Every structure is written in structure tokens, then in C-alpha cells.
Amino acid sequence: MQRSAFALPRTKLLAALPWTERNGKLSLLKLTVFLGLCAPGLWLAFGFSQDLLGTKPLSHVLHETGLWTIRFLFLSLLVTPARRIFHYSKLINLRRMLGLAALAYGLAHLGLYAADQAFDLGKVASEIVLRIYLTIGFLALLAMGALGLTSTDAMIKRMGPNWNRLHKLTYAIAILGGLHFFMQAKSDVSEAVLMAGFFVLLMSYRQALKWKFDLTSPLVLAAIALIGGLGAAALEFAWYALATGIPPLRVLEANLDFTYSVRPAWWVAATGLGLAAVPLVRKLDRRAVFARLRARPAA
Structure with missing residues (x-):
């Protein structure tokens, strides 16, 4: 007791x-x-x-x-x-x-x-x-x-x-x-843009769930990755246009110049594409398991 x-x-x-x-x-x-x-x-x-x-x-x-x-x-x-x-x-x-x-x-x-x-x-x-x-x-x-x-x-x-x-x-x-x-x-908002881009990515995933999109589809996830990257670039452009004296077009063009650094928009898109690869890896792994099972000699 x-x-x-x-x-x-x-x-x-x-x-x-x-x-x-x-x-x-x-x-x-x-x-x-x-x-x-x-x-x-x-x-x-x-x-x-x-x-x-x-x-x-x-x-x-x-x-x-x-x-x-x-x-x-x-x-x-x-x-x-x-x-x-x-x-x-x-x-x-x-x-x-x-x-x-x-x-x-x-x-x-x-x-x-x-x-x-x-x-x-x-x-x-x-x-x-x-x-x-x-x-x-x-x-x-x-x-x-x-x-x-x-x-x-x-x-x-x-x-x-x-x-x-x-x-x-x-x-x-x-x-x-x-x-x-x-x-x-203030002037260097690279880290802030990165986090803002991730927020766009997160909200896109949630909106996709709300609209009944399949988040195990690599194509859906790749599209969301593109939205996240473009969202980060747009937010960076808007910030420099509205809050600083730095020419925003020059910042936008910097997304295509990889000489000195990789802009936050690309990191956001790469993260999204990494998640888009997860369902592909799972499918390949499942197929490999099934292939091994079929290759076993009958008992």
C-alpha cells in the first residue's frame, strides 16, 4: 500500500x-x-x-x-x-x-x-x-x-x-x-533579414497546411522554399528603401553577387530546399528497404 x-x-x-x-x-x-x-x-x-x-x-x-x-x-x-x-x-x-x-x-x-x-x-x-x-x-x-x-x-x-x-x-x-x-x-540587418526570411518560410508552411497542401510533396516544399527566399529578398529591399539611406536596388543586386558573401535570401531558400529533400530521401530509403526484402531468397 x-x-x-x-x-x-x-x-x-x-x-x-x-x-x-x-x-x-x-x-x-x-x-x-x-x-x-x-x-x-x-x-x-x-x-x-x-x-x-x-x-x-x-x-x-x-x-x-x-x-x-x-x-x-x-x-x-x-x-x-x-x-x-x-x-x-x-x-x-x-x-x-x-x-x-x-x-x-x-x-x-x-x-x-x-x-x-x-x-x-x-x-x-x-x-x-x-x-x-x-x-x-x-x-x-x-x-x-x-x-x-x-x-x-x-x-x-x-x-x-x-x-x-x-x-x-x-x-x-x-x-x-x-x-x-x-x-x-541599424544599418547591417543581414541577421534580421535571415530571421525574417525564416518567418516567411514558417508562415508559408502553415498556410500550406491550412490550404490542405501535402507537406510530404517535394514540389510543394520546393515552392515554399522559393517563396521564403523571395520573401527575404523583398523584406531586405523594403527595409533599406524605407529605413536607411542605402540604395535598395544595390542591395537587391547584391543577391546575385557571391564574391564577398551569400545574402540571407539564399540561405533561407537553401534551408527550404533542404527540407524539400527530406521526403525524397525517405522515399529512396523505403525503396532500398523493399529492394533488399525482394532480393532475399525465399525461406
């Missing part, structure tokens, strides 16, 4: 760990992803402690935590289409972990900004109010906090259909985060 009385709480405790399944058993997938989510923060902490981050280590860590916030947020948006593309339903178990990791890095980003301002909270608050890009970033973080607080199983059950409505804020958060990234990047 005593053993059964303690079995349920122990299972619940184990299930609450980020690297276990709901039954409390270890998940190698979740453990691997959890370690991957921790790795950037651990590296930044190590680099900062060992003075490996250049002449402005605090600024470097501040920038990187913001960048990883957006990366993990976008990866959480990738989970649903990736389930279809990879034909692997267990990926859905990673969405909450990715979202909470984005929130953790976002909070670290805010804390480091406060540290950069010598923890003068009055100044931090006034800067957030007066500087529009900081206001946008802070609003995105507040919304992420709301999603994080309601991400538990108990809150999902308690909120019912309202939970899905609330968590659609993820798209608005991604837009606000991307805009914050653009505005603080």
Missing part, C-alpha cells in the same frame, strides 16, 4: 522533468534537445567568465541572448510543419520546451540589458518607454511570459478552447521580435 501511495507522485515528479515522457521514462530525443537548448547559454557564460568574447563581452552576450530568443521561438513554430515533413509525430513534444527556452533567453536578454545600464531600473524603464524598439521588444517579452505561465497541462485543461486562442499570440510575438531585431540592427 505504501509503495502504491508514493508511486503516483513520483511518476508525476519525473514526468515534470524536461527530458522525460509523460510516464516518467527517459526520452533521448527530449534529453538531446534540452542539452542543445542549454548549450548556447552555457557557452556564453563560459566565454564571459574566461574573457573570450572580445572587447565588449556584455554587449556580445546581450546580442546573442536576443538572437537565441528569436531562434528558439521560430523553432517552436517549425514543430507543426516538421511533424508532417519528417513524418515524426513525437516532435510535438518539443514545442513547449522550445517555447520556454525562448522565454528563458528573452528574460536573460532583459536582465543583461539592465546589467548594461548598471541596474538603474529607473533608466531601464524610461528607455523602454522612450525608445520604440525597446518598447516593441518588451511587449513581445511580456506576451511570451503570458504564454509561458499558461503552458502547463493544468492551465491547458482549465482554459479549454481559450488556450489555443491565447497561444496564437506566438505569431504576433514573432513579428514584434523580428521588428525589434531590425530596429536595433
Whole structure:
């Protein structure tokens, strides 16, 4: 009797760990992803402690935590289409972990900004109010906090259909985060364009699902890759045209010049094409298995 009385709480405790399944058993997938989510923060902490981050280590860590916030947020948006593309339903178990990791890095980003301002909270608050890009970033973080607080199983059950409505804020958060990234990047927005292009790619996957397109079709995925690349190029052109004095046509033409660098639009398209190759690889692997089975002599 005593053993059964303690079995349920122990299972619940184990299930609450980020690297276990709901039954409390270890998940190698979740453990691997959890370690991957921790790795950037651990590296930044190590680099900062060992003075490996250049002449402005605090600024470097501040920038990187913001960048990883957006990366993990976008990866959480990738989970649903990736389930279809990879034909692997267990990926859905990673969405909450990715979202909470984005929130953790976002909070670290805010804390480091406060540290950069010598923890003068009055100044931090006034800067957030007066500087529009900081206001946008802070609003995105507040919304992420709301999603994080309601991400538990108990809150999902308690909120019912309202939970899905609330968590659609993820798209608005991604837009606000991307805009914050653009505005603080000033003249060189290559990283921001890259993330904006990935957002176009992600939204194209989701729209394709909504329109009942087959995300296991290489042609559909290749078309989405093209849309993502063109979207990145268009957003880069629009930003330079509206927000800077740099001739936007020169930036657009740079997409065809590979002498010095590869523009973000090409990286976005290449990522999309890489995902388009996944169904082809799966089909070839399946055919190879069937060929081996047919080649076996009859027992």
C-alpha cells in the first residue's frame, strides 16, 4: 500500500522533468534537445567568465541572448510543419520546451540589458518607454511570459478552447521580435533579414497546411522554399528603401553577387530546399528497404 501511495507522485515528479515522457521514462530525443537548448547559454557564460568574447563581452552576450530568443521561438513554430515533413509525430513534444527556452533567453536578454545600464531600473524603464524598439521588444517579452505561465497541462485543461486562442499570440510575438531585431540592427540587418526570411518560410508552411497542401510533396516544399527566399529578398529591399539611406536596388543586386558573401535570401531558400529533400530521401530509403526484402531468397 505504501509503495502504491508514493508511486503516483513520483511518476508525476519525473514526468515534470524536461527530458522525460509523460510516464516518467527517459526520452533521448527530449534529453538531446534540452542539452542543445542549454548549450548556447552555457557557452556564453563560459566565454564571459574566461574573457573570450572580445572587447565588449556584455554587449556580445546581450546580442546573442536576443538572437537565441528569436531562434528558439521560430523553432517552436517549425514543430507543426516538421511533424508532417519528417513524418515524426513525437516532435510535438518539443514545442513547449522550445517555447520556454525562448522565454528563458528573452528574460536573460532583459536582465543583461539592465546589467548594461548598471541596474538603474529607473533608466531601464524610461528607455523602454522612450525608445520604440525597446518598447516593441518588451511587449513581445511580456506576451511570451503570458504564454509561458499558461503552458502547463493544468492551465491547458482549465482554459479549454481559450488556450489555443491565447497561444496564437506566438505569431504576433514573432513579428514584434523580428521588428525589434531590425530596429536595433541599424544599418547591417543581414541577421534580421535571415530571421525574417525564416518567418516567411514558417508562415508559408502553415498556410500550406491550412490550404490542405501535402507537406510530404517535394514540389510543394520546393515552392515554399522559393517563396521564403523571395520573401527575404523583398523584406531586405523594403527595409533599406524605407529605413536607411542605402540604395535598395544595390542591395537587391547584391543577391546575385557571391564574391564577398551569400545574402540571407539564399540561405533561407537553401534551408527550404533542404527540407524539400527530406521526403525524397525517405522515399529512396523505403525503396532500398523493399529492394533488399525482394532480393532475399525465399525461406
